[in-house]
Amino acid sequence: MNELIMIQETEKWVKTQLENEGTGHDWHHIRRVTKQAKEMAKVEGADEVIVTLAALLHDLIDDKVVESEEEGLKQVTQWLTSIGTTAAQRQHIITIITTMSFKGGTNKPVTTLEAQVVQDADRLDAIGAIGIARTFIYAGSKGDPMYDPNLAIRDSLTLKEYRNGRSSAIGHFYEKLLKLKDLMNTKEGKKRAELRHQFLEEYLQQFLQEWN
Ligand code: ADP
Numbered sequence: 001m002n003e004l005i006m007i008q009e010t011e012k013w014v015k016t017q018l019e020n021e022g023t024g025h026d027w028h029h030i031r032r033v034t035k036q037a038k039e040m041a042k043v044e045g046a047d048e049v050i051v052t053l054a055a056l057l058h059d060l061i062d063d064k065v066v067e068s069e070e071e072g073l074k075q076v077t078q079w080l081t082s083i084g085t086t087a088a089q090r091q092h093i094i095t096i097i098t099t100m101s102f103k104g105g106t107n108k109p110v111t112t113l114e115a116q117v118v119q120d121a122d123r124l125d126a127i128g129a130i131g132i133a134r135t136f137i138y139a140g141s142k143g144d145p146m147y148d149p150n151l152a153i154r155d156s157l158t159l160k161e162y163r164n165g166r167s168s169a170i171g172h173f174y175e176k177l178l179k180l181k182d183l184m185n186t187k188e189g190k191k192r193a194e195l196r197h198q199f200l201e202e203y204l205q206q207f208l209q210e211w212n
């Protein structure tokens with residue numbers, strides 16, 4: 001298969017795998033991440049085929065989407081073999097998607113430029129207007145409140161007190177979203193994160209002003 005067809009076929013497969021996904025790992029998330037990843041790969045000089053395939057497949061090993069990470073990995077590996085990727089390409093793509101997810105504290109830093117680009121693209125989709133919408137949808141699906149002043153006490157833009165265990169959509173801004181700007185790997189990723197980060201801060205300010 002030539003590379004264009006490999007990518008087209010993977011798009012179709014991922015779409016069917018993500019039908020009925022309601023946790024923010026839907027096809028549209030994948031489509032947005034893949035588009036930005038591709039654009040950034042060009043600017044950063046990363047391998048576009050690796051970046052595109054890894055972006056398309058990056059959420060298919062999440063245990064919110066498949067039974068287990070192990071099961072997801074098996075399916076993704078089989079898929080990559082069936083479309084004729086080389087062993088080196090497969091290994092690179094698998095390494096990218098297993099190391100890039102933000103699971104608090106324990107995640108290893110991504111090492112290759114291709115991994116950095118895909119991780120940046122995924123992080124961009126977690127901030128800005130879309131990131132805010134995804135956060136509220138996710139919190140709603142878990143039954144978390146949009147905000148609880150007893151859980152999160154705001155002191156300028158740092159979290160003064162955050163009690164363990166319970167969370168809220170606004171709490172997630174402090175736990176993760178506001179940190180992402182400084183975690184961007186690439187120059188292009190940092191650039192693209194700026195406006196989105198600014199929008200998060202403006203949104204928080206307006207939200208808390210209305211709340212109070
Ligand atoms: P991804 O790797 O695609 O960012 P995640 O599973 O980390 O996927 O999160 C999916 C979306 O839900 C993201 O936009 C993320 O910021 C948001 N999210 C994750 N955990 C929480 C939470 N505890 N409360 C609210 N939103 C969350």
Ligand code: NI
Nearest residue numbers: 029058059122
């Ligand atoms: Ni993702």
